[in-house]
Amino acid sequence: MKKRPEVTAQTRQNLIDSFWSLYCEKRVEKITVKEITQKAGYNRGTFYEYFTDIYDVLEQLEASLIPSLDELPQFTIQNQTMGMPLDMLMKIYEKNSKYYSVLLGDNGDPAFASKLKNSIKPILKKELLKYSKLSPIEFDFLLEYILSAMIGIMSYWFRNDKELSAEDLITLIQDLMTNGVTDRLLK
Incomplete structure (x- = not known):
């Protein structure tokens, strides 16, 4: 079954938002995938569908800005x-x-x-x-x-x-x- 694009975009954005809230509190090297996924309510596998690692989240966020x-x-x-x-x-x-x-x-x-x-x-x-x-x-x-x-x-x-x-x-x-x-x- 193919995922709906709006759901995919929302999931990605939720992960970015969770990353961002953590990034506002601490440096990127102190953030873990586990923290992001727990905060966003997803599993680690979902994170890796969108990003290769924590630095990839930061890179994609910066690129959008x-x-x-x-x-x-x-x-x-x-x-x-x-x-x-x-x-x-x-x-x-x-x-x-x-x-x-x-x-x-x-x-x-x-x-x-x-x-x-x-x-x-x-x-x-x-x-x-x-x-x-x-x-x-x-x-x-x-x-x-x-x-x-x-x-x-x-x-x-x-x-x-x-x-x-x-x-x-x-x-x-x-x-x-x-x-x-x-x-x-x-x-």
């Missing part, structure tokens, strides 16, 4: 003023904040930030490189720095219960990018 190029909103730079589309990154972050705040947090997956940056980089590179006078190598380093800073500051913002409004956070990031850290510190 990384925006593809066609999911990223397009942006253009008007009047050749170079800047970052902060609202684009903020929307992506807000949409997945439940996951991003944990995955990018202290007990999260260190590789996730790189995966996120690598998904966003091509669209930014395509648009911003047109206006840059930097060599491609220097540009890559600058883009890495900017994306790392943006992801880091947004992670910090979520961990601190959004103490600043989203508008104030965007203003702060834009000011830091325009004037630099030293100018901001000495104001």
